[in-house]
Amino acid sequence: MQRNVYIYILGMWLVTYLIRVLPLTLIRRQITNRTIRSFLYYVPYVTLAVMTFPAILTATQSPVSGALALVAGLALAWFGGSLFQVSVACCAVVFLAELVIK
Amino acid sequence: MLTDRMKWFTKGLGDGIPIMLGYFAVSIALGISARNAGMTAPQATLASALIMASAGQYIGFTLIAAGASYLEVMVMEAIANARYLLMSCALSQKLDPALPLRHRLLMGLWITDEIFGVSVSVDGLLNPYYVYGMAAVATPGWALGTLTGVVLGNALPARVVSALSVGLFGMFMSIFVPPARKNRVIAALVVISFAASYAFNALSWFNGISSGMKIIILTVVISLGAALLFPVKGEDEHAA
Numbered sequence: 001m002q003r004n005v006y007i008y009i010l011g012m013w014l015v016t017y018l019i020r021v022l023p024l025t026l027i028r029r030q031i032t033n034r035t036i037r038s039f040l041y042y043v044p045y046v047t048l049a050v051m052t053f054p055a056i057l058t059a060t061q062s063p064v065s066g067a068l069a070l071v072a073g074l075a076l077a078w079f080g081g082s083l084f085q086v087s088v089a090c091c092a093v094v095f096l097a098e099l100v101i102k
Numbered sequence: 103m104l105t106d107r108m109k110w111f112t113k114g115l116g117d118g119i120p121i122m123l124g125y126f127a128v129s130i131a132l133g134i135s136a137r138n139a140g141m142t143a144p145q146a147t148l149a150s151a152l153i154m155a156s157a158g159q160y161i162g163f164t165l166i167a168a169g170a171s172y173l174e175v176m177v178m179e180a181i182a183n184a185r186y187l188l189m190s191c192a193l194s195q196k197l198d199p200a201l202p203l204r205h206r207l208l209m210g211l212w213i214t215d216e217i218f219g220v221s222v223s224v225d226g227l228l229n230p231y232y233v234y235g236m237a238a239v240a241t242p243g244w245a246l247g248t249l250t251g252v253v254l255g256n257a258l259p260a261r262v263v264s265a266l267s268v269g270l271f272g273m274f275m276s277i278f279v280p281p282a283r284k285n286r287v288i289a290a291l292v293v294i295s296f297a298a299s300y301a302f303n304a305l306s307w308f309n310g311i312s313s314g315m316k317i318i319i320l321t322v323v324i325s326l327g328a329a330l331l332f333p334v335k336g337e338d339e340h341a342a
Contacts, residue, residue, distance in 0.1 A: 021210025049295035077279035090272030
């Protein structure tokens with residue numbers, strides 16, 4: 001049977017959208033349970049940290065340039081760099097590092 | 103009210119620029135995988151504009167190429183993208199309880215790792231127009247990067263793609279580092295998350311688990327542990 005790629009895309013979109021939208025529409029009130037509130041408070045930091053490392057080491061051509069970008073990004077963010085500054089600095093570090101490494 | 107919307111929308115456009123650049127770079131690789139899966143440029147671009155999920159789309163494209171059934175693709179999509187369920191729960195607590203349903207339905211389209219990360223770091227309540235502003239610049243970045251990947255294939259200099267692709271991690275760091283500086287619990291959680299994530303990837307026992315699943319397991323276990331050991335007092339939460 002010949003399958004239609006557009007139906008695949010629609011199915012992928014539908015599933016992803018439902019996952020994204022259901023909690024947002026069903027949880028209409030502030031949750032009062034302290035443990036759940038604390039859990040949801042910590043979720044963003046933990047999930048972003050988990051996604052950053054060690055993935056940053058394999059996103060680049062060399063793990064060394066990824067590690068340098070990690071150190072530079074952590075330091076700049078610690079000393080008050082903005083979202084844009086930290087993001088651009090990481091790209092620049094990788095670009096320059098790979099000029100030397102390669 | 104109207105000016106407030108404009109202010110947030112404009113701020114979203116500005117903060118969306120690093121997201122757009124990062125998306126453009128990352129989605130080039132996705133476009134290349136779509137091309138390898140036999141998808142056309144319009145198909146891959148449409149998929150990116152609608153779905154905006156890197157790992158989810160990559161798995162989807164791979165399964166389509168393998169001739170999997172519609173149901174199989176949808177089930178894998180749900181597993182790969184289940185972390186958005188957690189993010190959506192967290193984001194629900196940043197919204198005005200009176201926010202109309204139409205805004206909730208619209209915002210739901212753009213809960214990506216990056217747009218979520220930036221949205222949740224706003225002080226106080228989240229204005230949906232901030233999300234719309236970011237989505238207005240980030241979505242074209244993702245879709246056009248995918249298109250570029252399909253059309254150019256591997257012709258783009260690898261060093262450029264490599265440099266651009268760390269931009270997203272820089273953005274993540276700018277979100278979790280400042281609160282870690284102020285709050286020792288968050289600082290410790292970041293260190294634990296790094297170590298646990300590294301261990302999960304290094305140990306071969308976990309090879310069978312998809313990267314999306316690893317993120318969910320680690321997030322739930324570490325956040326729950328922290329919530330039980332260090333419950334947050336009311337006033338701390340507003341800093342989130």
